[in-house]
Amino acid sequence: MTYQDLRAEAISRLTQSGGRGVLRFLTCGSVDDGKSTLIGRLLYDSKLLFEDQLNVLERDSKKHGTTGEDIDFALLLDGLEAEREQGITIDVAYRFFATEKRKFVVADTPGHEQYTRNMATGASTADVAVILIDARKGVLVQTLRHTYIARMMGIRHVVLAVNKMDLANRSSSRFHEIVAEYLKSAEELGFESITPIPMSARYGDNVTQRAEDMDWYKGPTLLEHLEELDISGDLDDEAFRMPVQWVNRPNLNFRGYSGLVVSGTVRPGDAIVVAGSGTAANVERVVTADGDLDVARAGDSVTLVLNHEIDISRGDVIASAEQRPEVSDQFAAEVLWMNEEELLPGRSYLLKIGSATTPATVSALKHKVDINTYEKQPSTKLEMNEIGMCNIACTRPVAFDPYHQIRDMGAFILVDRFTNQTVGAGMIRFGLRRASNIHQHAMDVTKEQRAQTKGQKPAILWFTGLSGAGKSTVANIVERKLTEAGLHTYSLDGDNVRHGLNRDLGFTDVDRVENIRRIGEVAKLFVDAGLIVTCSFISPFRSERQMVRELVDEGEFIEVFVDTPLEVCIERDPKGLYKKAQAGEIKNFTGFDSPYEAPEDPEVRVDTTSIPAEEAADQVIATLKKRGLLG
Incomplete structure (x- = not known):
């Protein structure tokens, strides 16, 4: 048969349903272990390449290849020009192929540490991880990292592909040495199966065909194993x-609720609830673009029409009335940190789970994982590509199931609130329940009534700037002028609170975040009391200033940026702190060896180098009058 005939036969297999359904797997491991080559070999042997693809592959192999005169199968997957030029994988590449027994979706993921987020993306939907190891190099740190991430992402089956056996003399002893070392580390992670296979992806040995010169190996080829692997569940x-x-409302006569069924089945007549509110209804119709269904299953996109209207919006979860998910604003989760800027407990991020988005903070970092030993280590932060167990606190309850039960209901991402970058991926392990005797107690006297008796509107005046900028001086004058005008105020000052409320905190980034979190909560209480509270804090991070802003109602947070250049602050140095920082006597000093993130759009900006403090205070008060906070 010609190649075209073989390919036509292979395509016909793709249109048929394999006997064991679809299996999703990914290749992962360290750099240059042969991940892309392995998938390229599978595609080639499956006869799913066009003639022109083969011609391009042969041409590119001569230009970019690393296999001499042979075809470099890795180039089938490395589609980006940067990947071909550098000989590395950067992005996740998905490919499809089929045999008579099964269909496959395979993800080729990067081996470089800086692309760990892409590997995690590929792992998030895979059933099996094919972890490659270069037989010459053995088990590496990235091998262990990808193994842990695979387990963390809910993968239950591992194929340990000891590759490049042709470069290790096809040695049985070398193969078993690597397998023993790997199993010593990986067995404790609790995979359902770990299947070691010696292979040479370049030549196809034990990939789709048995290697005659490795007759000491009696197990299956990679393809045989993947065809027969049971991934039931x-x-x-x-x-x-x-x-x-989304709420599907095309006209006055139709209202439905659209989404993807992530688990279970739903039929007309089924009793459902909205997970958050507990509101109940029955399914009247299961609607699709191709007509109504008798039953919708996991993976189906449908619109549910209910027997009566209830309050449902984007982000809600419709669930079985008899088997409801957990609903909580706090839970424990494993987090893979993927940003160059470290994770700091107490900092506010956006948490996206399913179709819901809510502000959230890492309330506690319980431990991080030593990727070399999988041991738990105490830590106050997570750096890029580190993994830790965290407690997460959301501003509102979310519906979830533990990740190991239903992936789509237990997976979330953390997003930086200013850059909108995804900075972390998390897997919920269990909910954290508050003590049952703690409730929000409704008070008869409201914030509005307290403010009304004082004849004013409450607000936080948040003064931020470098040390020596003049924050406390201007804030002090503002409070004095407000008091003289008969208004009710209080002042929170950075130095003063560290003598009492925050005397247990230092000046690391973690402590600075917690310092502002506490101050924000106290300032919120003063606003609830109907007061105007001035807060004078360096507060170097935009995230924490934004967090305080969101604690109160719109218009109640006024950011005052005391914009004084660093060189002027150093010249002033009223407390001698810059001199000590320059001498190395003070560590983590803002503006010197710790960053300051200036406000991008403050309500008030004052320059104490061009106007006296008294005039700067008048500028703040004028802004308050303009905004209607003062009479």
Whole structure:
């Protein structure tokens, strides 16, 4: 048969349903272990390449290849020009192929540490991880990192592909040495199966065909193993869950709730609830673009029409009335940190889970994982590519299931609130329940009534700037003028609170975040009391200033940037702190060896180098009058 005939036969297999369904797997491991080459070999042997693709592959192999006169199969996957030029994988590449027994979706993921986030993306939907090891190099740190991430992402089956055996003399002893070292580390992670296979992806040995010169190996080839692997644990058998993507309201006669069924099944007549509110209804219709369904299963995108109208919006989860998800504003989760700027407990991020988004903070970092030993280590922060167990606190309750039960209901991402970059990926392990005797107690006297009796509107005047900028001086004058005008005020000052409330905190980034978190909560209480509170704090990070802003109602937070250049602050040095910082006597000093993030759009900006403090205070008060906070 010609190649075209073989390819036509292979394509016909893609249109048929394999006997064991679809299996999703990814290749991972360290740099140059042969991940892309392995997938390229599978595609080639599956006869799913066009003639022109083969011609381009042969041409590119001569230009970019690393296999001499042979075809470099890795180039089939490395589609970016940067990948071909550097001989590395950067982005996740997905490919499809099929045999008579099964269909496959395979993800080729990067081996470089800086692209760990891409590897985690590929792992998040995979059933099996094919972890490659270069037989010459053995088990490396990135091998262990990818193994841990695979387990963390819910993958239950591992193929340990000891590759490049042709460069290790096809040695049985070398293969078993590597397997023993790997199992010593990986067995404790609790995978359902770990299957070691010696292979040479370049030549196809034990990939799709048995290697005659490795006759000491009696196990299956990679393809045989993947064809027969049992990945049962069907999501159809789990409880019904559907995060609502949008409310479908094309006209006055139709209202439905659209989303992807992530687990379970749903039929007309089924009793459902909105997970957050507990509001109940029955399903009247299951609607799709191709007509109504008798049953919708996991993976189906549908619109549910209910027997009566209830309050549902994007971000809600429609669930089985008999098997409901957890709903909580606090939970424990494993977090993979993916940003160059470290994770700091107490900092506010956006948490996206399903179709819901809510502000959230890492309330505690319980430990991080030593990727070399998988041991738990105490830590106050997570750096890029580190993994830790965290407690997460959201500003409102979210519906979830533990990740190991239903992936789509237990997976979330953390997003930086200013850059909108994804900075972390998390897997919920269990909910954290508050003590049952703690409730929000409704008070008869409201904030509005307290403020009314004082004849004023409450607000936080937040003075930020470098040490020596003049924050406390201007804030002090502002409070004096407000008091003289008969208004009710209080002052929170950076130095003063560290003598009492925050005397246990230092000046690391973690402590600075916690310092502002506490001050923000105290300032919120003063606003609730109907007061105007001045807060004078360097508060170097935009995230924490934004966090305080969101604690109070719109218009109640006035950011005053005392904009004084660093060189002027150093010249003033009223407390001698810059001199000590320059002498190395003070560490983590803002503006010197710790960053200051200036406000981008403050309500008030004053320059104490061009006007006296008294005039700067008048400028602040004028702004308050303009905004209607003063009579």
